[in-house]
Amino acid sequence: MAAQRVFNLQQLTEHNSKQDCWLAIHGKVVDVTKFLEDHPGGDQVLLEVAGKEATKEFEDIGHSKVAKELVLEYQVGLLQGHKHSDPDDHHAALDDLKETIKVVGKEMTGFVIKDDVQQHALTRKVFGQLFDHAVPLAVVFALLWYRFSPLFSEMMN
Numbered sequence: 001m002a003a004q005r006v007f008n009l010q011q012l013t014e015h016n017s018k019q020d021c022w023l024a025i026h027g028k029v030v031d032v033t034k035f036l037e038d039h040p041g042g043d044q045v046l047l048e049v050a051g052k053e054a055t056k057e058f059e060d061i062g063h064s065k066v067a068k069e070l071v072l073e074y075q076v077g078l079l080q081g082h083k084h085s086d087p088d089d090h091h092a093a094l095d096d097l098k099e100t101i102k103v104v105g106k107e108m109t110g111f112v113i114k115d116d117v118q119q120h121a122l123t124r125k126v127f128g129q130l131f132d133h134a135v136p137l138a139v140v141f142a143l144l145w146y147r148f149s150p151l152f153s154e155m156m157n
């Protein structure tokens with residue numbers, strides 16, 4: 001994975017307009033400028049938290065898995081000093097762990113699927129070529145056998 005740029009709160013605060021809108025969600029700094037118009041919840045809610053830590057607002061809505069994955073697409077870096085979770089807050093710690101597993105799992109599944117697809121493509125190619133030649137060859141052999149087999153039997157006798 002490429003090294004992430006780290007921004008502090010001051011730097012985050014500078015990106016607080018419609019033309020340049022950043023937020024921080026779960027320690028990830030996201031540039032949502034290009035997403036403002038596409039956000040299903042409207043641009044206004046995003047502009048209200050522009051340049052701010054918006055994890056609570058993001059979680060309060062109960063965003064879907066799709067939304068959580070979209071955050072990764074808009075991520076431009078990490079927020080300096082972000083504490084992943086309070087070690088005593090077991091629910092938050094578990095959520096963080098789940099999120100990490102999801103991200104790592106997604107990357108691994110992506111790799112396995114890709115590998116699998118390549119393997120299938122190769123198998124299809126080999127069998128495809130075999131069938132391409134095997135079928136016409138079988139037809140030719142059958143015709144030859146049909147035409148010459150009485151001759152062969154006569155010669156043998």
Ligand code: HEM
Pocket residue numbers: 023025030032039040041042045046049054057058061062063064065066067068070071074
């Ligand atoms: C990068 C950040 C964000 C992404 C990618 C994102 C994405 C989405 C998506 C995909 C939906 C559709 C519903 C769903 O799939 O959950 C949605 C709905 C919504 N979002 Fe966001 N969102 C972001 C940040 C925020 C923030 C910070 C707020 C609040 C301050 C917010 C408020 C809402 C609201 C109010 C809805 C509408 C919910 C509804 O109609 O039921 N979003 N968002």
